[in-house]
Amino acid sequence: MKTRDKIIQASIVLFNEQGERNVTTNHIAADLGISPGNLYYHFRNKEDIILSIYEEYARNLLIETMPEVNPDVKPLDAIILYMDVVFLAMMKFRFFYSNLPVLLAKNPLLHDKYVEVQGFIAQRVSELLLSLRNANMMDFLDEDLPDIVSILRLVNTFWLSFYQTQNNDNEMNDAVFYQGVLKILVIIQPYISDEAKDEFLEARAMYRQRCQDSLKVA
Template sequence: MAKKAPRRTAERIAQVTLALFNRFGEPNVSTTLISAELGISPGNLYYHFPSKDALVNQLFDQYEEAMLSLLDAAPDVRDVEDTWFFLHSLFEQVWNHRFLYRDLNNLLSGNRHLETHFHAVLERKTLAFRQMLESLVAVGLMRMDADNIETLSASLSVMVTYWLSYEYVRNPRQAMEPASAGLALTRGAQHVLALLTPYMADQQVQQHLQALTAAYSAPETR
């Protein structure tokens, strides 16, 4: 049997590690557990990733690339449907690498790579929300002045960044399980849209937004 290429092995290690980190939290997953889950020796794991921080950095870099690519679409948000899709897509990216948000403060305090790069992602996220709001104002969908845009951009960035922490506090045993994804993402997008509603240009637009939100409504009980 042909040996697996090193790149394939590294990709498999990253995939399995991401699943374990997302489900149990990075502090609760050891390299021994990762090796056992993969069915490989610790030495083989360390050949590809010399430390757990190296794994964390690899997974963060994947997240960063996907998130920045998505944020580039912010200036193209021009109607209610675009807004919903953009916000829901943001929450999907957060969910895909939710271990970063679950243990954010702990990770930032012990990992210089994350400390510097996550700050840049946060700033880019806030800029993207500002671009989205400016686009919606430009097409007449929203009415806001520059101060409102600046404040709301920061509020939206905070909500997206810490929404999963809120979900985790509400239900720490189930919030990060894959089965909870639909509820968590929909609720997050709904609450962000609720912040936008008061600034919609007219009642018809507000009703359209509320109807769209209701169509994706998820029950609050688990």
């Protein structure tokens, strides 16, 4: 692996384990056994590392692996696939989501990139919901769609922060993420049409089961 990639990988691990604000570039260099000078050859500062992490990983994960509206994929499967992708990204970059407003405020380039990526995601979520409506699986008014999409993105983005504020333990496990998915399903549920209700409730039951199973493991 190239040094640049090693720095990125080590930073993600350290940020997730210790919290981004507790990790300096010196910590990262020491962890890799390289000199601070070598690190600064690849990155100007910590903000630069965080920007690169967001660009190279979150963008790939969120955009390239995000399910496209596709006639071969059942619409409800597409939305479940999407939630898996979003929550997987959250788990992998939890340092990012647990301190998002501060990270963005400190780093205008990151903020611009984030707003751009979020615009893309909002567009994709809108398309997914519209495809569910076209398949007679959901029903909502056009005028409500932007608000529904905003609420889904807000709950996705801040689920982890909300969990952390509500609980005194800082342990993260799969159950935390399945609880987040279940919140998303509760938001969507009232818009599910009668003919899709059974399939939807099956999906919800599956996530409840996954959540319980991961609580047992934890």
